[in-house]
Amino acid sequence: MSTVEAVSDGNADTTTSSVTSGEVWLQRIDQFAEKFGDATNPILIKETRQALKSRQFVITFSVLLVAAFGWTVAGSLSLMPLIYTTPSAPRMLIGYYVVLALPMLLVVPLAAYRSLEAEIDDGTLELLSITALSPWQIVLGKLASASLQMMLYLVALFPCVAYAYTLRGVDLPTLALMMAVLITSALALTVVALSFAPLARGRTGRISTLLVVLMVLLLAEYLVGSAVIYTILYGNPLTLGWTVFLLVTAILLTVSVGHLLLTTTAAQLTPESENRSSGIRWSILTLTILVIAFNAFSIEWVREDREQVLFVFFPSLLFLAGLWTFAGSMMAAESAAVTPRIQRELPGNFLSRLTLLFFTPGPATGLVFACLGTLLVMSAALMGIERIQDTGSVLRAREFTILRNLVVAYSSYLIVFLVLVRGIVALVRINNHPRVEVGMAALIAIAVLAALVPYSVGLHYNDYRPYSYNGWQVTNWVWTLGITLDNQPPVxxxxxxxxxxxxxxxxxxxxxxxxxxxxxxATPEAVLEAQREA
Incomplete structure (x- = not known):
């Protein structure tokens, strides 16, 4: 009996120790899961649960699977019996791209837009604003939920794409390029759709914004699809160097522009008592420096076919001009009110005030920041034009002179008009509290009047007959830029x-x-205590 009892006790101890070790591992897993859940964006968890249970996702995912299976069967049968002897991948791959692009480039971005718009329209965003969640977390949660849905669509259709690749006719780099373009475009369109959600005001505004988002998504679907299908059928017309350069540039610019759009979206969801300007200015400056760096690299890198440099330089110049025109008008129209919460975030010492002064909120600092940004773009453009001319180009010296004059003239008009916008909006804000979009309206009004009034006056004094450009038309930016483009400006x-x-x-x-x-x-002690508890 003693031997039996000893064996029984030994087995019990072994069982107890194994159970104890198992419980320890389960506790560790539970602790890790709890920490991971706390660190994960709660909006992501909520949106993922709602999205995966929604009728829209179930229908879209089911249609995706049925369409992929149907195209696999129908496409393979239509290629019989040549599918065994001739390359058949392009045709199958185009079908799979269409099946995958529709939900990724249209359904998911539109669902993300509707989700954020519903939060704003239903008033649940106000409830979220009193929690510890920041507007950035809310926006990133929406984007992460949309990205998760895209990943599910990609995983579901990956075997079909692999099957198409085995049919020969498309190389692996082309396939990788197609997937990179599709994923980058899908994320970019989702960010664009999210940026439109806070713009809707009222029922009419929501309908108009929805139509604009649909038009943007459909246009992008057509453009991206045309480029991808052309690449599948005819191959990549670019060299390896240009392909890598443009792909890296597109990805980095997508990240930078996406960050700018997400920052503006989060700023529109942020209360007016908080700083909504500094992040946008940092994002605009980063995007500008990135575009300038890519142009500098292309100017110094391309040595043989110099025409390709111009295909990068001119669109970049137009993009930066439009960016600073649009952003500068809004920065000059910001509210001058500085709340105590914003004052706590102002630079503390002399060096930081000297370097970061123009990143603080307000129309005065915003105007100077816009002027300095315009001067930065103008200087970079002039140096780029000079460098392109020195390294050789298809353009003549006369055309380079025209470009320089156009850059200087446009920058001058823009800075002067922004100063006028600042003054007009300051007068409007005496008795009103307009949104920053009024700055763009003021800029358009100033530009129209500056061109129309002197021309109308000159036309009247010349008995409504054509007349030549003179000093009274100096504010007429349309005529001035026109004669500059013709290389006939007065000295x-x-x-x-x-x-x-x-x-x-x-x-x-x-x-x-x-x-x-x-x-x-200084930050009050009560605020510091609340921050520590949060």
């Missing part, structure tokens, strides 16, 4: 443009005033 045009630009920049700096002397206020 004093560039001197006047540079002088006006310098004076406008000095006026913009002078309007900063006492803000440059503002000192960060």
């Amino acid at each position: 004093w045009i560039m001197e006047t443009a540079i002088a006006a630009m310098v004076i406008a920049v000095l006026i913009a700096i002078a309007t900063v005033g006492r803000r440059s002397l503002a000192i960060r206020t």
Whole structure:
């Protein structure tokens, strides 16, 4: 009996130890899962649960599987019996791309837009704003949920794409390029769709915004699809170097532009008492430097076919001009109110105030920041034009002179108009509280009047007969840029443009005033205690 009892006790101890070790591992897994769940964006968890249980996802995913299976059977049978002897991958791959592109480029971005718009429309966003969640977490949660749905679609159709690849006719780099373009485009369109959601105001505004989003998504679907199908059928027409350069550039620019759009979206969801400007300005500056860096690399890298440099330089120049025109008008129209919460985030010491002053919120600092950004783009464009001319180009010296004059003239007009926008919006804000979009409206009004009034007056005094350009038309930017493009500007045009630009920049700096002397206020103890508890 003692031997039996000893054996029984030994087995019990072994069982107890094994159970104990198993419980320890389960506890560790539970602790890890709990920490991971706490660290994970709760909006992602909520959106993922809702999305995967929604009728839209179930129907879309089911249609995707049925369409993929149907095309696999129908496409394979239509290629019989040549499928065994001739390359058949392009035709099958085009069908799979269409099946995959529809949900990724249309359904998922539209669902993300509707999700954020519903949060705003139903008032649940106000409930989320009183929690510890920041607007950035809300927006990133929506984007992460959409990305998870895209991943499920990709995983579901990956075997079909692999099957098409085995049929020969498409090489692996082309297939990888197709998938990279599709994924990058899908994420970019989702970000664009999310950025439109806070713009809707009222029922009419929501309908209009929805139609605009649909038009953008359908246009992108057509353009991306045309490029991908052309690449599948005829191969990549670019060299390996240009393919890698353009792919890396597209991905980095997509990330940078996406960050800018997400920042503006989060800013629109942020209360007015908080800083909504600094992040946008940092994002715009980063995007500008990135575009300038890519152009500098292309100018120095391409040595043989110099025409390709111009295909990169001119679109980049137009993009930066539009970016700073659009953003500058809104920065000059910001509210001048500085809440105590914003004052706590102001630069604390002299060095930080000196370097980060123009990143603080407000129309005065925003105007100077826009002027400095315009000067940065102008300087980079002039140096790029000079470098392209020195390294050789198909353009003639006369055309380079026209480009320089156009860059200087446009920059001058933009800076002067932004100063006027700042003054007009300041007058409007005396008795009103308009949104920053009024800055764009003011810029358009100033540009129209600056061109139309002097031309109408000159036409009247010349008995409504055609007349030549003169000094009274200096504010007429349309006529001035036109004669500059024809390389027929008077000798004093560039001197006047540079002088006006310098004076406008000095006026913009002078309007900063006492803000440059503002000192960060101390954070109250109650606020610090609440932050520590959160």
